[in-house]
Structure formats: structure tokens, C-alpha cells
Amino acid sequence: MPPALTGKQKRFLRALAHDKKPVVQLGKEGLTEAVRKATDQSLETHELIKVKVASSDEDLDALGARLAEQTRSSLADVIGRTLLLYRARTKKPTIVLPKATTKTEGSP
Numbered sequence: 001m002p003p004a005l006t007g008k009q010k011r012f013l014r015a016l017a018h019d020k021k022p023v024v025q026l027g028k029e030g031l032t033e034a035v036r037k038a039t040d041q042s043l044e045t046h047e048l049i050k051v052k053v054a055s056s057d058e059d060l061d062a063l064g065a066r067l068a069e070q071t072r073s074s075l076a077d078v079i080g081r082t083l084l085l086y087r088a089r090t091k092k093p094t095i096v097l098p099k100a101t102t103k104t105e106g107s108p
Contacts, residue, residue, distance in 0.1 A: 031070075
């Protein structure tokens with residue numbers, strides 16, 4: 001499982017994804033093996049993708065977390081009925097996330 005994204009990294013990814021169109025659609029059949037494979041392949045190609053959820057009885061946050069786990073990606077956000085997933089490409093990643101900052105002792 002990839003490391004959890006920080007708030008700063010999630011905002012960065014949301015900004016990058018703003019004008020992207022969904023590349024995977026999850027229909028009434030739910031999270032099938034075909035959807036998982038399509039998502040996995042799209043993540044390797046694009047690194048940051050939107051998945052449109054047409055209909056689902058499952059909570060979208062839980063569905064997104066499950067899809068992220070199955071594709072070894074990070075759920076960056078749930079926007080309406082759209083999931084935003086991120087996974088760095090194995091060879092030559094193009095998206096460079098902002099560094100996760102940690103507060104040092106004594107700083108506000």
C-alpha cells in the first residue's frame with residue numbers, strides 16, 4: 001500500500017485533475033475484475049485518474065478505498081460521484097508530489 005497522502009499533496013492532485021475527464025466508469029455491476037484491471041492500466045498510463053461511479057449502493061468513500069487498495073493506489077479525493085486516484089508510474093513518473101512537511105519540536 002502506498003503511503004497516505006498529506007492534505008497539501010491531495011490539494012495539489014485535485015488542482016492537477018481539475019480539467020481531466022473520467023477515464024474509467026464504474027457501473028451497476030460494481031467493482032468487477034474488469035474495472036480493477038482498467039483502473040490499474042489507466043493508473044500506469046496516466047498516474048492520476050478520475051473514476052466515474054454511475055450507480056452504487058456502497059458508500060463512495062468505502063468504494064474508493066477498496067478500489068485504491070486493489071490497485072495499490074491512493075484515494076486523493078471523492079468529488080460527488082467521482083473518485084480521484086493517484087499512483088506514481090513505475091518507470092519515469094511525471095507527477096512530482098510536494099514534500100510532506102513535518103513540524104519540528106518547538107515550532108507553532
